[in-house]
Amino acid sequence: MLYSITINPGLETIARQELTERFSDTGHLKILDRRPQRLLFQYRGNPRDLLSLRTAEHLFLVLKQTPKMTRSRSSLEALSSPLARFNFKEVFDCCRQVGINVRRRMPFRVTSRLSGKRNFRRLDLQQVIERAFLERGWYLAKSKSALDIWAEVHGDDGYISIKLSKNDMAQRPYKQAHIPASLKPTIAYSMVQLSRPHPDDVFLDAMCGAGTILLERAHIGRYRYLIGGDISTEALDATVTNFGRQHQPRQFFHWDARTLPLQSNTVDKIVCNLPFGETIGNVPQLTNLYRRSLKEYERVLKPRGRMVLLTSQRELFEGELKQCRSLKVVQRLTVDVRGMRAWIHVIRFT
Numbered sequence: 621m622l623y624s625i626t627i628n629p630g631l632e633t634i635a636r637q638e639l640t641e642r643f644s645d646t647g648h649l650k651i652l653d654r655r656p657q658r659l660l661f662q663y664r665g666n667p668r669d670l671l672s673l674r675t676a677e678h679l680f681l682v683l684k685q686t687p688k689m690t691r692s693r694s695s696l697e698a699l700s701s702p703l704a705r706f707n708f709k710e711v712f713d714c715c716r717q718v719g720i721n722v723r724r725r726m727p728f729r730v731t732s733r734l735s736g737k738r739n740f741r742r743l744d745l746q747q748v749i750e751r752a753f754l755e756r757g758w759y760l761a762k763s764k765s766a767l768d769i770w771a772e773v774h775g776d777d778g779y780i781s782i783k784l785s786k787n788d789m790a791q792r793p794y795k796q797a798h799i800p801a802s803l804k805p806t807i808a809y810s811m812v813q814l815s816r817p818h819p820d821d822v823f824l825d826a827m828c829g830a831g832t833i834l835l836e837r838a839h840i841g842r843y844r845y846l847i848g849g850d851i852s853t854e855a856l857d858a859t860v861t862n863f864g865r866q867h868q869p870r871q872f873f874h875w876d877a878r879t880l881p882l883q884s885n886t887v888d889k890i891v892c893n894l895p896f897g898e899t900i901g902n903v904p905q906l907t908n909l910y911r912r913s914l915k916e917y918e919r920v921l922k923p924r925g926r927m928v929l930l931t932s933q934r935e936l937f938e939g940e941l942k943q944c945r946s947l948k949v950v951q952r953l954t955v956d957v958r959g960m961r962a963w964i965h966v967i968r969f970t
């Protein structure tokens with residue numbers, strides 16, 4: 621069966637790695653294509669397995685994919701016409717495996733997405749696909765149990781898919797308490813992967829907010845010690861709530877990351893979502909925070925240690941990082957964070 625996952629912009633490579641690491645040994649996986657914000661692949665196992673992917677925003681079962689969409693309305697027909705003869709047996713088996721209730725006369729709804737210049741509108745796309753399913757005897761419904769069909773046209777690509785995931789696929793059950801600038805778990809997971817997790821890691825997030833990065837680290841596998849801290853007591857309370865009793869050993873501190881109460885050369889990995897300056901509006905204050913916390917990170921990081929830091933303030937950040945002689949950027953990824961351009965810097969102690 622053909623599937624696609626959608627991904628936060630900038631995390632496509634990490635999503636591909638996750639898919640390969642998790643499923644290539646099974647012999648059931650074949651990755652076909654990587655597109656912006658999307659991976660297309662064949663998988664012969666149970667689709668329920670795919671719902672646990674930590675980089676994916678949504679999981680789709682692809683009914684039809686064409687790389688031949690043009691500006692013209694006639695390409696809409698090319699996308700919808702195979703649906704009239706489509707054999708849904710295997711598709712319905714897949715739907716059942718993820719808990720979707722299927723019936724002979726299926727209630728459905730169509731969501732359409734369109735980008736690029738076209739001689740048709742998004743509504744035209746939606747209506748063509750709706751018509752194709754209505755002609756099969758299915759009926760349009762708004763109820764929760766309706767099959768979620770997605771019709772998408774991006775660049776030359778057209779997709780008709782069934783959404784298999786629920787809307788909370790990218791959420792995590794651990795996230796009970798939130799703070800305003802809390803990081804998406806998919807981005808936190810990707811940052812942790814970039815730190816190359818190791819069972820011996822002493823792992824630090826010195827501005828941990830609601831604890832998303834620390835929790836993603838805890839979920840990935842063994843570590844020696846988790847350390848989190850924040851200047852805000854509300855943020856720390858959120859971390860404590862989200863951890864509950866699980867994931868030992870760990871310790872949380874109410875601290876200022878500019879003066880860490882940690883000994884030098886003691887931390888293997890630092891992964892941190894730095895404040896972007898939305899709450900600290902003032903540039904000199906943000907400069908001071910970046911300068912002094914980077915110096916502290918350089919001090920506590922072990923030789924050969926690794927840091928993964930996220931910021932939207934690239935110039936400011938890279939300017940301050942240059943002052944830290946032992947720290948070198950080895951990789952930089954551009955990602956979208958709440959609609960803003962931001963950069964994940966992977967840094968090595970040299």
Ligand SMILES: C[S@@+](CC[C@H](N)C(=O)[O-])C[C@H]1O[C@@H](n2cnc3c(N)ncnc32)[C@H](O)[C@@H]1O
Pocket residue numbers: 799801802803804826827828829830831832833849850851852855875876877878892893894895896909
């Ligand atoms: C962008 S948020 C981090 C969000 C976190 N990754 C999450 O998912 O919840 C930045 C955090 O840095 C904290 N912070 C700001 N200045 C700090 C400082 N000097 N020392 C420690 N924490 C600080 C804020 O209180 C906030 O919780």
